[in-house]
Amino acid sequence: MTKLSSLISGIIFGFGLTVSGMVNPQKVLGFLNIFDEWDPSLGFVMVGAILIFSPLHFIFKRKFRPFFTQSFIIPSKEDIDKNLILGSSIFGIGWGLVGFCPGPAISAISFININVYIFVLLMFVGFYLGNFFLLKK
Amino acid sequence: MNIINFTPLPAMTGGFLIGFAVFLFYIFNGRLAGVSSIASDSILIGSNRIDNLLFLLGLIIGPIFYSLSGNEIESVLTNSLPLIIIGGLLVGVGTKIANGCTSGHGVCGISRFSIRSITATISFIFTGIITILIFGIK
Numbered sequence: 001m002t003k004l005s006s007l008i009s010g011i012i013f014g015f016g017l018t019v020s021g022m023v024n025p026q027k028v029l030g031f032l033n034i035f036d037e038w039d040p041s042l043g044f045v046m047v048g049a050i051l052i053f054s055p056l057h058f059i060f061k062r063k064f065r066p067f068f069t070q071s072f073i074i075p076s077k078e079d080i081d082k083n084l085i086l087g088s089s090i091f092g093i094g095w096g097l098v099g100f101c102p103g104p105a106i107s108a109i110s111f112i113n114i115n116v117y118i119f120v121l122l123m124f125v126g127f128y129l130g131n132f133f134l135l136k137k
Numbered sequence: 138m139n140i141i142n143f144t145p146l147p148a149m150t151g152g153f154l155i156g157f158a159v160f161l162f163y164i165f166n167g168r169l170a171g172v173s174s175i176a177s178d179s180i181l182i183g184s185n186r187i188d189n190l191l192f193l194l195g196l197i198i199g200p201i202f203y204s205l206s207g208n209e210i211e212s213v214l215t216n217s218l219p220l221i222i223i224g225g226l227l228v229g230v231g232t233k234i235a236n237g238c239t240s241g242h243g244v245c246g247i248s249r250f251s252i253r254s255i256t257a258t259i260s261f262i263f264t265g266i267i268t269i270l271i272f273g274i275k
Contacts, residue, residue, distance in 0.1 A: 013199060072163070101228065
């Protein structure tokens with residue numbers, strides 16, 4: 001059953017990304033371009049998603065268990081470490097260069113564009129390299 | 138600073154949908170829908186592999202449903218190959234090391250009031266802004 005809920009969640013997520021315009025790198029870059037011509041849309045997307053998920057997840061966490069699994073899996077780390085800042089900063093540079101973060105990049109696979117495929121491929125290579133870096137530490 | 142191309146209504150609507158999708162994944166699978174983690178786990182970790190791949194497949198199908206409902210999708214990506222290669226690598230390496238991206242830290246983490254995620258989100262928005270300030274929009 002988790003297979004079905006994974007697929008449906010993914011579809012709604014991808015649909016939401018498309019409705020919001022975030023599958024267009026130009027809109028993402030517009031959000032980061034605050035000193036010139038600013039497009040605040042991405043901020044509204046994040047706020048919209050948080051407004052829905054935050055209250056619902058707090059209510060749910062207290063009263064229920066997940067329908068198809070034993071328990072909620074929540075990251076246990078709470079401290080701010082070097083990797084968090086380093087990784088996020090590196091991610092932000094790539095994000096600012098191209099305007100894709102992982103979600104929209106994967107959704108964009110549906111637009112037949114070789115450059116999207118190259119980006120996604122290199123992103124997966126990046127996951128490998130990042131994992132290698134974490135294991136070496 | 139001028140405000141241009143601002144589309145508050147589609148942005149908020151899309152955001153609600155994303156929040157709802159994250160909520161569904163949470164209550165059914167008990168997991169947080171951070172896309173970078175789901176994507177990197179799908180190649181690096183064996184557990185939940187089918188779930189992860191199906192979620193990613195859903196992400197790809199989402200825009201197709203949107204097109205089928207008669208809507209145009211606008212998406213303009215740079216043509217610069219070096220930029221795409223460097224950008225893809227940095228996004229992959231960075232989100233892996235930080236253990237999250239715009240969805241994992243920006244949506245799920247902030248929703249849980251996680252200090253780590255708030256810090257991560259401020260960091261990647263900050264370096265994103267600086268990157269555009271230096272290189273401009275390509």
